[in-house]
């Protein structure tokens with residue numbers, strides 16, 4: 001079966017988007033997702049995004065998210081903006097993490113990512129702990145905050161995020177038994193009450209040029225510690241996102257999204273054993 005795709009990115013965090021809403025696609029399993037996402041033998045992307053029809057409540061459609069390791073996860077902020085641009089009009093989208101609201105803007109989108117969760121069971125952690133100031137450390141990284149913004153994040157605030165070799169320490173923290181569903185690792189520097197500099201090691205994808213949910217989690221974590229205002233710019237290697245934590249406890253993320261190209265592939269070239 002020949003399948004069409006759209007290649008997109010949000011600040012360099014890139015996606016292959018498959019739209020199964022008009023024509024049902026074959027079942028997408030972990031092995032096939034990883035093969036399509038593979039940058040050497042596949043099309044290559046940080047996350048594979050699958051759009052599907054859904055009859056759930058007020059959602060217009062469903063967005064499924066597969067990291068480049070093939071694992072299906074709950075949330076992807078940059079992909080949400082890309083899907084908003086692709087869809088072209090406002091929409092409510094069902095994800096495994098929450099029903100999110102997409103609002104296309106000129107060259108990007110604003111996404112209501114829902115409410116943050118801070119209790120240790122919602123991150124989740126393996127045992128009870130104060131998620132606002134965790135008494136743990138890995139090398140130079142210590143005393144993080146943990147937030148779930150649909151997916152799990154741990155955030156370290158340091159003096160200079162670029163001085164931390166996240167490519168070396170990220171994998172160890174991602175797979176630490178403290179995080180039973182693994183974790184996205186954020187290392188941030190608060191530059192002012194309105195600006196944060198951030199690098200992210202993503203669960204199931206490694207270092208990426210940007211991480212929308214990481215920007216959301218880091219901004220809310222910094223706000224929770226009183227380090228920044230409730231509207232901040234988060235500067236990632238690929239560019240900046242505006243994050244706002246509203247008075248009614250919603251996280252609003254605004255930023256660009258870009259369509260790179262469109263193409264098609266033979267499903268059997270990537271499916272396992274088909």
Ligand SMILES: N[C@H](CCC[C@H](N)C(=O)O)C(=O)O
Pocket residue numbers: 013046047065067073074075076077078079151152184202203204205210211212213214
């Ligand atoms: N690696 C993340 C999913 C993608 C998040 C990131 N690409 C974003 O823009 O939010 C996870 O496993 O939770």
